[in-house]
Amino acid sequence: MVDHIVYYLIIFVLAVFVGYHVVWSVTPALHTPLMSVTNAISAIVLVGAMLAAGPAAFDWGGWVGVAAVVLASINAVGGFLVTQRMLEMFKRKEPAAKRAGGH
Amino acid sequence: MSANQVALWYLVASICFILALKGLSHPSTARRGNLLGIVGMVIAVVVTLALVYSHTKNVGMILAGIVVGGAIGVVVARRVQMTQMPELVAAFHSLVGMAAVLIAISAIHDPAAFGLPVPLPSGNRLELFIGTFIGAITFSGSVIAFGKLSGKIRSAPVVFAGQHWLNLVLALVMIGFGIMFFLAGDESKWLPYIVMTAIAFVLGVLIIIPIGGADMPVVISMLNSYSGWAAAGIGFSLNNPMLIIAGSLVGSSGAILSYIMCKAMNRSFVNVILGGFGAEPGAAAAGGGEKKTVKSGSADDAAFVMGNAESVIIVPGYGLAVARAQHAVKEMATKLREKGVNVRYAIHPVAGRMPGHMNVLLAEAEVPYDQVFEMDDINGEFGTTDVALILGANDVVNPLAEEKGSPIYGMPILEAYKARTVIVNKRSMAAGYAGLDNPLFYMDKTMMVFGDAKKVVEDIVKAID
Numbered sequence: 001m002v003d004h005i006v007y008y009l010i011i012f013v014l015a016v017f018v019g020y021h022v023v024w025s026v027t028p029a030l031h032t033p034l035m036s037v038t039n040a041i042s043a044i045v046l047v048g049a050m051l052a053a054g055p056a057a058f059d060w061g062g063w064v065g066v067a068a069v070v071l072a073s074i075n076a077v078g079g080f081l082v083t084q085r086m087l088e089m090f091k092r093k094e095p096a097a098k099r100a101g102g103h
Numbered sequence: 104m105s106a107n108q109v110a111l112w113y114l115v116a117s118i119c120f121i122l123a124l125k126g127l128s129h130p131s132t133a134r135r136g137n138l139l140g141i142v143g144m145v146i147a148v149v150v151t152l153a154l155v156y157s158h159t160k161n162v163g164m165i166l167a168g169i170v171v172g173g174a175i176g177v178v179v180a181r182r183v184q185m186t187q188m189p190e191l192v193a194a195f196h197s198l199v200g201m202a203a204v205l206i207a208i209s210a211i212h213d214p215a216a217f218g219l220p221v222p223l224p225s226g227n228r229l230e231l232f233i234g235t236f237i238g239a240i241t242f243s244g245s246v247i248a249f250g251k252l253s254g255k256i257r258s259a260p261v262v263f264a265g266q267h268w269l270n271l272v273l274a275l276v277m278i279g280f281g282i283m284f285f286l287a288g289d290e291s292k293w294l295p296y297i298v299m300t301a302i303a304f305v306l307g308v309l310i311i312i313p314i315g316g317a318d319m320p321v322v323i324s325m326l327n328s329y330s331g332w333a334a335a336g337i338g339f340s341l342n343n344p345m346l347i348i349a350g351s352l353v354g355s356s357g358a359i360l361s362y363i364m365c366k367a368m369n370r371s372f373v374n375v376i377l378g379g380f381g382a383e384p385g386a387a388a389a390g391g392g393e394k395k396t397v398k399s400g401s402a403d404d405a406a407f408v409m410g411n412a413e414s415v416i417i418v419p420g421y422g423l424a425v426a427r428a429q430h431a432v433k434e435m436a437t438k439l440r441e442k443g444v445n446v447r448y449a450i451h452p453v454a455g456r457m458p459g460h461m462n463v464l465l466a467e468a469e470v471p472y473d474q475v476f477e478m479d480d481i482n483g484e485f486g487t488t489d490v491a492l493i494l495g496a497n498d499v500v501n502p503l504a505e506e507k508g509s510p511i512y513g514m515p516i517l518e519a520y521k522a523r524t525v526i527v528n529k530r531s532m533a534a535g536y537a538g539l540d541n542p543l544f545y546m547d548k549t550m551m552v553f554g555d556a557k558k559v560v561e562d563i564v565k566a567i568d
Contacts, residue, residue, distance in 0.1 A: 004342060005226060005339070008338075008339055008342070008344065008347055011344050011347050011348060012335060012339075012347050012351055015347060015348040015351035015352060016351045016354070016355050018121055018351075018352065019124070019351055019352040019353075019354070019355030019356055020355045020359065022121060022124045022125050022352070023124060023352075023355060023356040023359045023360075024359060025125070025128040026124065026127045026128055027127070027128060027129060027130070028363075028450075028452065028458075028459065028462075028477050029130065029450075029459060029462040029472060029475060029477070030127045030130065030133055030459060030462070031360060031363075031457075031458035031459030031462070032188060032192075032457060032458060032459035032460060032462065032463045033127060033133060033137075033459070033463070034124070034127050034356060034360070034458070034459070035192050035323070035324070035327050035356075035357075035360065035457065035458060035459075036188070036191075036192055036195070037123060037124070037127070037136075037137055037140055038124070038327060038331065038352065038353040038356045038357065039192060039195045039196060039199070039327060039330065039353070040140060040144070040195075041120050041123065041140060041143075041144075041349050041352065041353055042199045042330045042331050042333075042334045042349065042350065042353040043144070043198075043199060043202075044116075044120075044144070044147060044334060044345065044346055044349040044350070045199060045202050045203055045206060045333075045334050045337050045346065046144075046147075046148060046169075046202070047147050047148070047151045047343065047345065047346060048206040048210075048217070048337050048338075048341050048343065048346065049168075049202055049205070049206055050148070050151045050152065050155060050165045051151070051155065051216055051217045051218075051341070052205070052206055052209035052210065052213075052216060052217070053164050053165045053168055054155040054158075054159055054161040054162055054164065054165050054216070055159065055161065055213050055215070055216035056158070056159045056161070056215070056216070057213075058161060058164065059213075060212075061208075061209045061212035061213045061216070062161075062164060062209075064205050064208050064209045064212070065164075065205070065206070065209045065216075066164050066165075066167070066168045067168075067205055068201075068202040068205035068206050068209070069164075069165055069168030069169060069172060070168045070171050070172040070175075071172065071198045071199075071201055071202040071205070072172065072198065072199070072202040073168060073169045073171070073172025073173045073175075073176060074172045074173075074175045074176040074179070074195075074198055075172075075176070075195050075198040075199055075202070076144055076172075076173075076176065077172065077173040077176030077177060077180070078175070078176030078177070078179045078180045078195065079176075079180075079195055080137060080140060080141045080144065081176065081177060081180035081181070082179075082180040082183060082188075082191065083137050083140075084134065084137050084138075085180065085181075086185070086188075086463055086466070087130070087133045087134045087137055088134070089185075089463070089466040089467050089469070090130040090133060090466045090472055091130070
């Protein structure tokens with residue numbers, strides 16, 4: 001019987017490979033949005049925080065979990081929104097001369 | 104909801120995250136990618152909520168936390184200015200780091216809430232130790248990076264004798280306490296854990312203080328990477344494959360960005376991390392001793408030269424970000440284009456304070472991205488270009504990088520010196536971050552226009568008829 005940890009190690013190594021190949025395909029112009037979206041994705045620790053904030057018997061450990069939920073939520077919501085804001089700006093615009101020409 | 108269902112939904116969320124990164128390969132697919140990222144996050148949260156509800160029914164505090172945090176996130180994301188992106192990203196990294204530490208504390212206190220065996224097996228403790236110290240270093244390191252980027256603390260490197268030895272000893276002591284935590288009985292687990300975490304917080308500060316302002320693109324990418332590894336570490340300790348996958352994606356992304364940034368400065372990662380670069384202003388540069396003169400001109404002169412040119416390449420740098428001159432630059436480029444001048448932008452990978460910093464500022468000013476070129480795509484064009492306009496950049500156009508023996512030898516630069524005329528806007532003659540003089544400023548074809556980038560560019564706009 002293979003240990004749990006070995007399975008997780010396999011997932012980990014494969015995920016690193018996937019990340020490596022996907023990230024090299026990102027255009028350098030979008031490196032700032034890449035940072036902010038990966039940052040938002042790392043807020044996935046929110047899942048762990050939620051488990052900590054909803055124990056059967058809510059004691060101080062629960063409060064620690066709630067604090068983690070707040071921090072991770074700021075990060076998740078703020079990270080995705082600010083990425084969206086940035087990406088909205090990366091649109092090909094009509095040349096200014098054309099617009100001035102009364103289109 | 105059964106454990107299998109939860110795991111399969113987590114798989115769907117993981118795939119969404121991979122596709123989110125994949126979308127960033129082109130601006131036209133990037134927004135869809137980000138939306139997929141949001142979908143992944145929503146799936147993960149809803150499924151986890153259902154899971155907790157089916158086990159304990161205690162979801163009230165979770166929802167409250169999400170509402171409070173989400174509201175803060177909305178406000179921050181709406182209010183932040185594009186010039187503040189580097190410090191915002193640093194601040195966000197610190198949140199992930201701190202959240203990871205808090206989750207680890209909670210897991211040690213009450214493993215049952217996470218479906219872990221009680222008392223906590225040593226394997227999970229090892230993983231919690233790893234997740235905690237990476238999270239703690241990410242937190243305090245990001246706080247320092249935030250301070251440096253936002254100007255709340257001096258961005259100059261802080262170096263002192265024995266610094267690296269101190270860090271090494273602290274790291275070893277931290278690992279020692281980590282091992283004690285690993286071996287300790289259930290009663291005595293807290294003390295080594297707390298000491299270990301405290302040392303990790305201190306280490307985060309010590310690692311970042313010797314690194315100066317212009318190396319921030321590397322630091323911020325590195326912290327990005329750490330925040331991912333922290334998430335993966337938490338995933339291991341909570342036996343959660345989705346956290347492992349998402350964390351690994353982020354970790355490798357940050358690592359690749361750090362590598363790209365280091366390469367763009369021709370420095371090794373170790374060299375950047377050990378820090379202190381530019382702390383002793385260039386003895387090598389002072390060499391000649393002869394007094395060199397620069398030609399300086401006014402904004403009107405610059406407007407005249409560019410107005411009569413056929414092609415102009417604009418090289419933006421950190422000075423442009425500080426002066427918030429991006430909108431003025433766009434206005435100037437529009438006017439020049441209306442006169443038939445071919446205006447393009449050249450971006451060095453480490454221009455600014457984070458990867459892609461200049462691209463975001465230009466995008467904010469509505470500069471179409473097909474006028475903006477990466478270094479390798481435009482370097483061949485300078486030789487046939489009439490005017491190179493350098494706005495608040497210095498080291499990235501310093502020809503000394505091509506001279507053997509100079510401290511920046513080998514760093515790839517934008518070859519602005521090959522243009523027929525070079526116009527340089529700077530606030531003063533102060534040396535760049537590398538503490539080096541820049542021969543570009545003393546060339547016969549170079550005209551210096553001193554002043555704040557925004558003011559100068561606005562004056563140029565007025566002067567272009």
